[in-house]
Amino acid sequence: MTQATALAHILLTPEEMGKADQYAIQHGTPGYTLMLAAGERILEYTLRTHPLSKTIGVLCGPGNNGGDGFVVAKRLRSLGKKVHVGLLGDPSKLTGDAAKAFSDWPGKITPLEAFPFDNCDLLIDALFGAGLSRGLEGTAAELVGRMNAASAPIIAVDLPSGLSGRTGKAEGAVVQATASVTFFRKKPGHLLLPGREFCGDVIVGDIGIPQTALTQLEAQLHENHPDLWRAEFPSPSLTGHKYSKGHALILSGSEFATGASRLTAKAALRTGAGLVSLCGSADALRIHAAHVTAIMLRPAETASDLKDLLDDARLTTLALGPGLGTSTDADEKLTIALRADRRLILDADALTLLSQREDASFAALKALNEPAILTPHAGEFKRLFGDMSETSKVEEALEAARQSGAIIVYKGADTVIAAPDGRAVINTNAPPCLATAGSGDTLTGIITGLRSQDMPAFEAACAGVWLHGEAANVLGPGLTADDLEDGLKIVLKKRFGGSGET
Numbered sequence: 029m030t031q032a033t034a035l036a037h038i039l040l041t042p043e044e045m046g047k048a049d050q051y052a053i054q055h056g057t058p059g060y061t062l063m064l065a066a067g068e069r070i071l072e073y074t075l076r077t078h079p080l081s082k083t084i085g086v087l088c089g090p091g092n093n094g095g096d097g098f099v100v101a102k103r104l105r106s107l108g109k110k111v112h113v114g115l116l117g118d119p120s121k122l123t124g125d126a127a128k129a130f131s132d133w134p135g136k137i138t139p140l141e142a143f144p145f146d147n148c149d150l151l152i153d154a155l156f157g158a159g160l161s162r163g164l165e166g167t168a169a170e171l172v173g174r175m176n177a178a179s180a181p182i183i184a185v186d187l188p189s190g191l192s193g194r195t196g197k198a199e200g201a202v203v204q205a206t207a208s209v210t211f212f213r214k215k216p217g218h219l220l221l222p223g224r225e226f227c228g229d230v231i232v233g234d235i236g237i238p239q240t241a242l243t244q245l246e247a248q249l250h251e252n253h254p255d256l257w258r259a260e261f262p263s264p265s266l267t268g269h270k271y272s273k274g275h276a277l278i279l280s281g282s283e284f285a286t287g288a289s290r291l292t293a294k295a296a297l298r299t300g301a302g303l304v305s306l307c308g309s310a311d312a313l314r315i316h317a318a319h320v321t322a323i324m325l326r327p328a329e330t331a332s333d334l335k336d337l338l339d340d341a342r343l344t345t346l347a348l349g350p351g352l353g354t355s356t357d358a359d360e361k362l363t364i365a366l367r368a369d370r371r372l373i374l375d376a377d378a379l380t381l382l383s384q385r386e387d388a389s390f391a392a393l394k395a396l397n398e399p400a401i402l403t404p405h406a407g408e409f410k411r412l413f414g415d416m417s418e419t420s421k422v423e424e425a426l427e428a429a430r431q432s433g434a435i436i437v438y439k440g441a442d443t444v445i446a447a448p449d450g451r452a453v454i455n456t457n458a459p460p461c462l463a464t465a466g467s468g469d470t471l472t473g474i475i476t477g478l479r480s481q482d483m484p485a486f487e488a489a490c491a492g493v494w495l496h497g498e499a500a501n502v503l504g505p506g507l508t509a510d511d512l513e514d515g516l517k518i519v520l521k522k523r524f525g526g527s528g529e530t
């Protein structure tokens with residue numbers, strides 16, 4: 029990972045953000061200065077997006093999130109806006125910077141029972157942010173319900189109140205924001221689902237925390253972006269030839285289930301694998317033959333045939349799962365694949381087969397020379413690793429990577445990629461139209477194509493997921509998995525074609 033550019037994409041948990049805050053304070057920026065800057069960022073966003081708002085309701089909570097609310101309320105009032113401020117909790121219990129911001133607020137506090145939601149054309153949610161410690165209930169939940177029921181747009185300070193910045197989950201009531209203005213770096217909760225849907229647009233404001241705070245934190249979680257893996261992305265050399273770009277082998281399904289593996293093979297070739305072969309029964313290969321030209325066909329009726337085929341050391345990369353089925357024959361082929369010690373990409377039925385094995389599957393994965401890549405969706409993930417849903421999707425994926433020794437691509441609209449060494453990435457560029465039949469088979473092919481060109485496993489997984497999302501973005505609604513190959517062609521040319529556009 030290229031360190032300097034990657035820093036821009038770091039995500040911080042609320043706990044890490046607290047440490048960054050402390051770091052800034054220890055290095056000479058008082059906490060109240062940070063709070064004033066936070067208020068200023070919210071003000072700027074408010075004025076830019078709602079310049080005509082005249083009556084603004086600011087709902088403040090008992091901690092520093094509320095403190096930010098008092099600061100922005102004061103600034104809005106100084107600009108001639110009519111500002112109503114509500115406070116959840118006892119003003120005498122406010123402490124530190126929040127107490128100071130409260131005492132600096134020149135107006136009165138409007139009792140919550142009488143808060144004029146219907147007169148406000150904009151609401152600012154400063155109830156709870158990084159310090160949320162449990163789900164909202166009682167008075168807090170009621171207040172959130174009234175805010176959501178009002179017709180005014182809501183700008184959330186840092187996070188929509190009720191949303192966990194660490195997990196992206198809400199255990200109780202949560203504010204449905206139009207936008208969230210956060211500080212220094214986004215948090216995982218802004219990107220993971222369902223959190224992302226509560227945040228609206230997410231804006232990151234600079235409040236004067238020095239970049240050096242990040243090196244202290246050794247944060248290993250990023251939002252996916254080419255900056256993270258561009259240096260490892262395969263770049264064709266003039267002296268290269270098809271074997272130097274690797275030979276990928278894709279296991280086919282049976283005669284009536286060939287489509288999935290064909291999508292995988294086509295995507296692998298499109299992503300730049302030097303050679304791609306589909307292997308399977310003669311009946312299956314006859315069907316493939318009617319559809320593919322540049323992709324080669326290798327008969328392998330049984331697991332033993334596959335073993336013979338893999339005597340060819342040039343077959344460096346092996347993908348299996350799409351359309352494979354879960355028969356004994358498929359399971360035996362999986363065993364051969366694991367023993368062959370190639371660059372493995374396991375998806376779909378291969379994951380189901382793994383999950384049905386007593387235990388040795390993880391030992392076999394851990395014994396591989398290079399980490400395998402596993403691409404489960406939520407159902408497959410649970411079958412393989414059990415239900416860990418009380419934690420965050422990032423923490424689940426990291427635990428799975430540690431257990432299996434593999435790179436985990438935990439798919440969804442918020443796909444998380446995790447490595448056994450603790451690195452993790454949240455992908456955010458996948459449009460809803462990507463959730464279509466065969467989409468996962470194509471993703472497996474893209475990652476396979478990158479692995480066959482020697483891209484390291486974690487980076488290949490991150491790049492593959494990003495390319496997959498971008499290919500869908502250039503095509504837009506109405507796409508089918510068959511079209512993704514065209515999308516890929518456009519993205520590869522535009523972003524990695526040497527024009528420097530990435």
Ligand SMILES: NC(=O)C1=CN([C@@H]2O[C@H](COP(=O)(O)OP(=O)(O)OC[C@H]3O[C@@H](n4cnc5c(N)ncnc54)[C@H](OP(=O)(O)O)[C@@H]3O)[C@@H](O)[C@H]2O)[C@H](O)CC1
Pocket residue numbers: 045048049062063066089090091092093094095096155156157158159160161162163164165168185186187211212235237
């Ligand atoms: N560098 C920065 O990011 C800066 C952030 N700022 C702002 O500060 C908040 C974080 O402030 P903090 O005081 O740590 O936390 P909150 O204001 O979010 O909330 C803490 C208080 O809320 C109580 N709480 C927590 N959960 C609940 C709940 N479910 N129901 C009721 N009350 C709850 C909590 O009480 P405890 O009982 O849990 O102790 C606290 O009283 C950050 O989000 C930014 O907006 C700075 O202003 C600038 C620098």
Ligand SMILES: [K+]
Pocket residue numbers: 093153154155156157184185186187188189
């Ligand atoms: K908030």
